[in-house]
Amino acid sequence: MKKSELKSYIKKCIQELLSDEDLNEINTTSNIDGYQTPHAFSGTDEDDHKKKMKSKAEVFDYKSTDNKKNNTIKINEGRSLFHLFRDHKDFSPEQKVGVTVREINKLVTEIEKLLTISSRFKSEVNVRNDSLWKTTNRYLLKIDEKIKRISHKIKELR
Numbered sequence: 001m002k003k004s005e006l007k008s009y010i011k012k013c014i015q016e017l018l019s020d021e022d023l024n025e026i027n028t029t030s031n032i033d034g035y036q037t038p039h040a041f042s043g044t045d046e047d048d049h050k051k052k053m054k055s056k057a058e059v060f061d062y063k064s065t066d067n068k069k070n071n072t073i074k075i076n077e078g079r080s081l082f083h084l085f086r087d088h089k090d091f092s093p094e095q096k097v098g099v100t101v102r103e104i105n106k107l108v109t110e111i112e113k114l115l116t117i118s119s120r121f122k123s124e125v126n127v128r129n130d131s132l133w134k135t136t137n138r139y140l141l142k143i144d145e146k147i148k149r150i151s152h153k154i155k156e157l158r
Contacts, residue, residue, distance in 0.1 A: 101157075 001009075085096065121127075129137075
């Protein structure tokens with residue numbers, strides 16, 4: 001059989017299949033389950049899709065921008081906090097130290113408030129030191145040591 005005869009034979013077979021009234025659909029999926037892709041063919045345009053994705057991303061504290069390079073999250077795996085701090089380009093060295101000291105001051109103020117509340121409550125309810133949990137006493141010792149180290153580092157910073 002020649003190539004042209006084969007083509008005409010295939011066309012004739014397809015036409016017979018298409019003219020058959022019992023045939024509703026031609027399918028090549030072999031009865032395989034469909035993929036789990038809801039809204040894959042919903043007909044929404046690309047702008048609507050971007051808006052939906054942007055609103056979903058912002059729920060998880062991701063920010064979407066028009067600049068596609070800024071839409072990805074940079075992974076700083078293996079880099080220490082010091083190196084991230086040192087290499088941050090938005091602030092000058094003086095600004096970095098100033099902002100850090102300001103944040104430390106806020107956190108120490110919060111710690112002081114919590115200690116004031118705990119101390120006042122302990123004295124009002126008459127909680128004795130020997131009735132505290134063992135872990136509470138251990139944590140108090142650790143906090144005391146940390147405060148001494150912090151005090152030493154503050155003296156170095158001056």
